[in-house]
Amino acid sequence: xxxxxxxxxxxxxxxxxxxxxxxxxxxxxxxxxxxxxxxxxxxxxxxxxxxxxxxxxxxxxxxxxxxxxxxxxxxxxxxxxxxxxxxxxxxxxxxxxxxxxxxxxxxxxxxxxxxxxxxxxxxxxxxxxxxxxxxxxxxxxxxxxxxxxxxxxxxxxxxxxxxxxxxxxxxxxxxxxxxxxxxxxxxxxxxxxxxxxxxxxxxxxxxxxxxxxxxxxxxxxxxxxxxxxxxxxxxxxxx
Numbered sequence: 001x002x003x004x005x006x007x008x009x010x011x012x013x014x015x016x017x018x019x020x021x022x023x024x025x026x027x028x029x030x031x032x033x034x035x036x037x038x039x040x041x042x043x044x045x046x047x048x049x050x051x052x053x054x055x056x057x058x059x060x061x062x063x064x065x066x067x068x069x070x071x072x073x074x075x076x077x078x079x080x081x082x083x084x085x086x087x088x089x090x091x092x093x094x095x096x097x098x099x100x101x102x103x104x105x106x107x108x109x110x111x112x113x114x115x116x117x118x119x120x121x122x123x124x125x126x127x128x129x130x131x132x133x134x135x136x137x138x139x140x141x142x143x144x145x146x147x148x149x150x151x152x153x154x155x156x157x158x159x160x161x162x163x164x165x166x167x168x169x170x171x172x173x174x175x176x177x178x179x180x181x182x183x184x185x186x187x188x189x190x191x192x193x194x195x196x197x198x199x200x201x202x203x204x205x206x207x208x209x210x211x212x213x214x215x216x217x218x219x220x221x222x223x224x225x226x227x228x229x230x231x232x233x234x235x236x237x238x239x
Contacts (some may be wrong), residue, residue: 006031007055007058007059007121008051008054008058008059009057009061010053010054011050013061014054015057015068015069015072017072018020018057018072018111021059021072021111021112022050022053022110022111024037025038025111026038026039026041026046026110027039037110038110039097047114048103048147049103049106049107050107051103052100052101052104052107053103053104053108053111053151053155055100056076056084056104057078057211059084059087061139064080064101072108072111072112073112073114073115074159076108076120076123078119078123079126080100081120081123084133085097085101085123085127088217093131093132094127094130094131094132095128095131096132097127097131098124098125098127100127101120101124101127102124102128102134104120105117105120105121108120127189133185143185143186144185145180146181146182146185147182147185147186148180149178149182150177150178150179150180150181150185150233151178151182151232151233151236152173152175152178153174153175153178153181153184154174154175154178154182154217154236154239155176155178155231155236156174156177156178157171157172157174157178158239159238160174163211164211178236179233179236179237180194182233182236183229183233185209186227186229186230186233187212187227188223189214189217190220191197192218193214193218193219196218197212202214202215202218203237208234209228209229209234210229210233210234210237210238211227211228211229212225212226212227212229213221213225213226214226214227
């Protein structure tokens with residue numbers, strides 16, 4: 001038995017005429033039949049239509065039970081939809097409300113094919129158009145990509161220095177940015193801590209390589225940090 005939300009009226013509790021129309025709408029038809037109904041819809045779409053229609057029937061059973069004795073096409077109008085939308089909005093965003101109405105309209109078109117549902121389409125489009133959109137998420141960049149970017153900037157700066165025969169201030173800034181990006185891809189530091197980094201103080205020689213030795217006064221948790229850097233990054237810091 002398929003799962004039914006408490007917000008949906010179980011199929012066995014639907015009015016008899018609704019169950020009969022629903023079963024007919026999704027019956028397999030002859031391939032030459034002009035009216036194929038909903039039999040060709042994907043299982044996921046059929047499930048979505050049934051859920052939306054069952055949810056509307058639950059709304060009627062709880063708020064207008066007498067309407068369940070009427071034909072499906074006459075128990076829905078603009079006033080009822082306005083009330084229904086108000087109820088949906090208590091727990092759903094307008095995008096979800098519009099989706100629910102869209103599926104409800106498609107279900108009604110299948111079980112009441114001779115009725116005009118263009119007015120419901122208009123309402124659905126208005127709600128969807130007015131619904132606030134989620135801000136687009138910026139493309140996420142992995143720490144590996146950041147590390148490679150830092151190495152690339154340093155290598156570019158090194159090549160430009162060789163070509164010019166000297167290190168300009170612009171090239172030096174590029175090299176510095178590459179070092180910082182590579183370091184920050186390995187360990188997360190506060191902006192103030194990054195700004196305080198100095199060679200020989202927080203960025204120190206450690207054996208044949210380099211390490212971050214951050215004193216407690218530069219750390220929010222007041223716990224000193226000691227972090228050895230990767231060999232290929234150490235080679236570039238040497239340079």
